[in-house]
Amino acid sequence: MTAVRPYETGPVPAARSIRRFTTQAARAHADAHVGALxxxxxxxxxxxxxxxxxxxxxxxxxxxxxPPAPDVATPGGLSLPVLVAVLLVGAAGALVGVAGRLGPVGAGGAEGAWWLTLPVQRRGLLRPAAVRLPVLAALAGAVVVVLLDAGLLARAGAELVRGALVGAAGAAALVLAAALVQSAGVPRRTTALAGDALLLAAPVAAALLVATGTAPATTPVPGWALVAAGAVAVAALGAGVDARLGRLPARTVRESGSVATQAVGAVVSLDTRELGRALGGGTLRPARRRSSRLRTVRGPVTALVTADVVLLRRSPRHLVQVAVGVLVPALVTVVPQLASPVGVVLAVVVGGAAAASAGAEGSRWAEMAPALDRALPLRHTTVRRLRMVVPALVALVWSALTLAAVARWAGGPVVDWLVLALASTPVWAAAAVRAAYRPAPDWGKNLVATPAGAVPAGAFAVVARGPDLVALCLLPLWIAIGLSTVTTPLVTAQLVLSVVAVLIGSSTHEKSWLDRTLEGADASAPAPAPSGAAR
Missing domain, CATH: 1.20.5 (Single alpha-helices involved in coiled-coils or other helix-helix interfaces)
Structure with a gap:
């Protein structure tokens, strides 16, 4: 009788060989060649x-x-260098928030499916993924600092180089610090909320400096010592993250990889709604200590509005977004170099879009899963108008505070600007709901070659849904800011255009007259490139 030989196993492969094998397999299944790469x-x-x-x-x-800076600092004003520092601190908070929502290290797709189950050292498998996000953050940080220093502060030479290096090191250190604390067991929600708090703290600190009159006139220029300290911090944090890669739970790695894959797909597809869902879904609290009784629900109408209110109340990120949207225009009005009609208009556009968009989170979720919209015994047009209630309330508060600051800047009666704020509020709400329910770009159409890559024909008309109402139906507001005064004809025209905006925003037809106009403008773009050139 022949003896059964035991099953023989070879040596455990190294992590580098597994990564190389995965890359070779992907290339074998792909149609592209080295020239295409x-x-x-x-x-x-x-x-x-x-x-x-x-x-x-x-x-x-x-x-x-x-305009040049005044020789004497204006009491209660803010200098341009301080504003740049505030922007950098806010950008750092946004970066920490994004890093917290993406998770420490991610492996998605096939990597997360079978890499993590292999008897291979996990640290070697995840090391390239752990390097990817800090490198991207460093490049983004250097670009942002160069744009602000060279563009607004007119810095050049060694000062600009040191600023870029400090920006790159600071951005990479923030991402690595977020990964380190999450690998130690800190939840992603906590890290993301810390980033949101830092984002909110930047304009709040600037507002306190303006209110107390203690804002400095200049900011220090970073030296080589700070560059060296940043490099040491990046090296230390990188070593700490690398040492913890082998102890990361497989569930954490898969969740981070899934979020990163969804976010990249949303960016490539030009879908900001999906990007928000990808970054916000993983930080929602799975369970609550107490539940609301929802006493305001008395029927389908109040149920829909209450659902939007609860969603906004349970999303700290959107509350921070509203607060930042209020503070940005107010700060611009006290910076001498930016407090021009054009600067104030741009600040009002950015702040209003951020505030109204925060109130339309329910509409964005309803576009993906319209179960509540279709279950309630309400007409589709009525549902759209009810979805405008919460964005309108948010926009009303934002408009009152913002246009009060604009009235102080313009030197006119505050009551007139508050009346204009009330008249313009429906436009912000209609624009937010219209943008939330816009269709996704049709990638089945011919592609147009652009410097940013191939995009489907008609993508501009899709992305412009929502901003088109802000540009067209808020013309009286823009004229009032440009003239630094509010008149009765402007308020009357704003009321008429607000009604038009609500009608367009609540329309459920596939294409309105404004959509057809945008498609006509989009059709005048360059002709679609051949399919081979697009690829």
Whole structure:
């Protein structure tokens, strides 16, 4: 009788060989060749260079157009260098919030499916993924600092180089610190809320400096010692994250990879709604200590409005978004170089869009899962108008506070500006709901070659739904800010355009007259490139 030989196993492969095998398998199943890869890399690098150069040119032109700083500091004002520092602190908070929502280290797709179950050292498998996000953050931080320093502060030479290096090191250190605390067991929600708190603290601190009259006139220029300290901090944090890679739970790695994959897909598809759902879904609290009795629900109408109110109340990120939307225009009005009609209009556009969009989170979720919209015995038009209630309430509070600051800047009666705020509130709500219910770009159409890559024909008309109402139906508001005064004809025209905006925003037809106009403008874009060129 032949003896049964025991099952023989070979040596455990190294993590590098597993990664190399995965890359080779992916290349074998792909139709692209090395030339196509080099062409894609060339296109990506060229697109980034063109975008950075264009942005730098715009910022420099803005600096040239800005009036010179006053010789004597205005009491209660804010200098341009301090405003740049506030923007950098706010950007740091936003970066920490994004890093917290993405998770420490992610492995999605096939990597998360079978890499984590192999008897291979997990630290070696996850090391490239752990390096990816800090490197991207460092590049983004350097670009942002260069744009602000060279564009607004007119710094050049060694000062600009040191600023870029400090920005890169600071951004990478923030991402690594977020990954380190999450790998130690801190929940993603806590890290994300810390980033949101830092984002809110930046304009609040600036407002306190303005209120107390203690805002400095200049900010210190970073030296080489700070660059060295940043490099040491990045190295130490990177070593700490690398040491914890082998102890990360598989569930955490898969969740982070899933969020990152969903976020990248949303960016490629030009879908900001999906991007918000990807970054916000993982930080929702799974269970609550207490439940609301929802006493305001008395029927289908109040049920829909109550659902939107509860969703806004349970989302700290959107509450921070509303607060930042209020503070940004108020700060711009007290910066001498930016307190021009054009600067105030741009600040009002940015702040109003952020505040109204925060109140329309229920509409964005309803566009993906319209179960509540269709279950209630309400007409589709009525549902859209009810969805405007919460964004309108948010926009009303924002408009009252913002236009009160604009009235102080313009030197006119506050009551007149508050009346204009009340008249313009429906436009913000209609624009937010219209943007929330917009369809996704049709990638089945012919593709148009652009410096940013191939996009489907008609993508501009889709992305412009919502901002089009802000641009067209708020013309009286823009004229009032440009003239620094409010008149009765402007208020009357704003009331009429607000009614038009509500009618367009609540329309459930596939295409309104404004959509057809936008598609006509989009059709005048360059002709679609051949399919081979698009690829």
């Amino acid at each position: 080099l062409a894609d890399v060339y296109s990506a690098v060229l697109s980034v260079a063109v975008a950075v150069g264009f942005a730098l040119g715009v910022v420099q032109q803005l600096r040239v157009a800005l």
